[in-house]
Amino acid sequence: MLGLGLIGGSLVRAADQAGRKVWGATASDGTAAAARADGYHVDPTLDDALRRAAAEDALVVLGMPLPNVPEALRRVHAVAPRCRLTDVVSVKAAMATAVRRHAPSARYVGGHPMAGTTESGWAAGDAALYRGARWVVAADDGADAEGWSDVAELAWACGSLVVPAAAAEHDAAVGRISHLPHLLAAVLAAVASPGGDDQVGTLALSLAASSFGDGTRVAGTRPELVLAMCEGNRDGLLAAVDDALGRLGAARGSLASTGGLAATVNAGYAARGRWADVREVGPVTVARDTPMAELRELGRRGAALSGWS
Amino acid sequence: MLGLGLIGGSLVRAADQAGRKVWGATASDGTAAAARADGYHVDPTLDDALRRAAAEDALVVLGMPLPNVPEALRRVHAVAPRCRLTDVVSVKAAMATAVRRHAPSARYVGGHPMAGTTESGWAAGDAALYRGARWVVAADDGADAEGWSDVAELAWACGSLVVPAAAAEHDAAVGRISHLPHLLAAVLAAVASPGGDDQVGTLALSLAASSFGDGTRVAGTRPELVLAMCEGNRDGLLAAVDDALGRLGAARGSLASTGGLAATVNAGYAARGRWADVREVGPVTVARDTPMAELRELGRRGAALSGWS
Structure with missing residues (x-):
């Protein structure tokens, strides 16, 4: 070893x-x-x-x-x-x-x-x-x-x-389920606490509970480990990030125009359910x-x- | 009650x-x-x-x-x-x-x-x-x-x-630390399992472990509750989503051009650390x-x- x-x-x-x-x-x-x-x-x-x-x-x-x-x-x-x-x-x-x-x-x-x-x-x-x-x-x-x-x-x-x-399919898969989660956790943590003179930031952090805690847990991983992992899978991660940007952008557009988020939230709920099904086999x-x-x-x-x- | x-x-x-x-x-x-x-x-x-x-x-x-x-x-x-x-x-x-x-x-x-x-x-x-x-x-x-x-x-x-x-500051704060986590969890789950004829999807879900599980946990919440919460805070959530889109887009650009994600990952790590500090007071x-x-x-x-x- x-x-x-x-x-x-x-x-x-x-x-x-x-x-x-x-x-x-x-x-x-x-x-x-x-x-x-x-x-x-x-x-x-x-x-x-x-x-x-x-x-x-x-x-x-x-x-x-x-x-x-x-x-x-x-x-x-x-x-x-x-x-x-x-x-x-x-x-x-x-x-x-x-x-x-x-x-x-x-x-x-x-x-x-x-x-x-x-x-x-x-x-x-x-x-x-x-x-x-x-x-x-x-x-x-x-x-x-x-x-x-x-x-x-x-x-x-x-x-x-x-x-x-296959190596390439592994990289595409982990880009989605491991590297993207690390990137989204970092983004979520930074949005909550942008630093500088942002006043809401400390209020936001003081109110953050389990949804924030779970969503940012892996942002507490040593940065050099996260970087080695994410930067090493550039192609797999880029594809996952682009998909995430597209979906988040669509949600943004829908929220701003019609006020509705049903498509995004229902798709996430269904996907989370499929995960449970896959893991039960x-x-x-x-x-x-x-x-x-x-x-x-x-x-x-x-x-x-x-x-x- | x-x-x-x-x-x-x-x-x-x-x-x-x-x-x-x-x-x-x-x-x-x-x-x-x-x-x-x-x-x-x-x-x-x-x-x-x-x-x-x-x-x-x-x-x-x-x-x-x-x-x-x-x-x-x-x-x-x-x-x-x-x-x-x-x-x-x-x-x-x-x-x-x-x-x-x-x-x-x-x-x-x-x-x-x-x-x-x-x-x-x-x-x-x-x-x-x-x-x-x-x-x-x-x-x-x-x-x-x-x-x-x-x-x-x-x-x-x-x-x-x-x-x-203040009511408006509360809404801005929870947009960041509660409603955005729900939206990102839904996006992350859907990226991992886009459905349709995506072949990597089932492989991805079968490999998904704790970083995915934590990052998508709240995507398992009943959709009507998530929608009532997120759609009811349109302004607060829109501001948080725009910040997230900007940060994720910047990470995407950096990964595609220089291959580096240090700015994003370090900011997330620092913010997660600030959360621990705030909660210790x-x-x-x-x-x-x-x-x-x-x-x-x-x-x-x-x-x-x-x-x-």
């Missing part, structure tokens, strides 16, 4: 609990000391961890913000060029591009567990973070079936359900040799995999 | 627990039966409840959606024209206008407890709903000081803190004869009142 923040640190704990042999590396001496104090093996350097991965044919997991990925991939290419490789980074097309460029001979299959909190760092990690979460495993044509199985089995070992998806199993195109189609229909049939 | 939904029903329970004599009326026979079964007094008609209020000089509280307010006010004017009157409706300028038009001789001071859930109806009511909540009491020039004290004392009896505000007390202008100024600075000094 390269990177031992909230996401990597939780994965180390979860995989360890599942009985897997796990070791890690981190650029932070403080994090390394904390992880060792909790009883986990942390190699002195990234290269040490990668050398051992190459020797044992271990699955290498990248768990750092996207801007730090190229440097890690260069070390992979230098030390463990043919390793089995996955990641837990929140964008998949940019990750695949980076791997092709910096570690082209690694046996890479991208991953993205849909889990997190507004906390960050090793201490915030939790073996239970991935329990019941959806874990996307990239299922583009040409993906190595053995590598795909490795990543799916890691996800299952951590208690997650696997959702197969139980997991399914698939045959181990299911073709990538079939796996992607399952993901598109909202299916989540709990294991091999 | 006229209207026994979530808000009115909770107020009846809270005021009763505080030792006040409470009676209610509702247009719904089912609600009346449920409230009576729970041991509360519900008059057969609104007029009966108002006649008793006139006889006992009780404080009449309007607790129905804004579209139903004019008819209730006409009954007030017919049966208890000089009664002490307040409300728990989420817009204050439109309420004041309606009272001036339909019940001009009532001794009216507007109120708005900032509490709620996505549930609705008598059964969802809870005596604890208002505990720790902020309760706006309208402090426009000319407000009757005795009526103002009545409403503040009712709020305190229910466990709330009182925030004095402890309550204050005021003298019973504090002028309305001074009370409003306290509210503008984020103060919440816990009682008389």
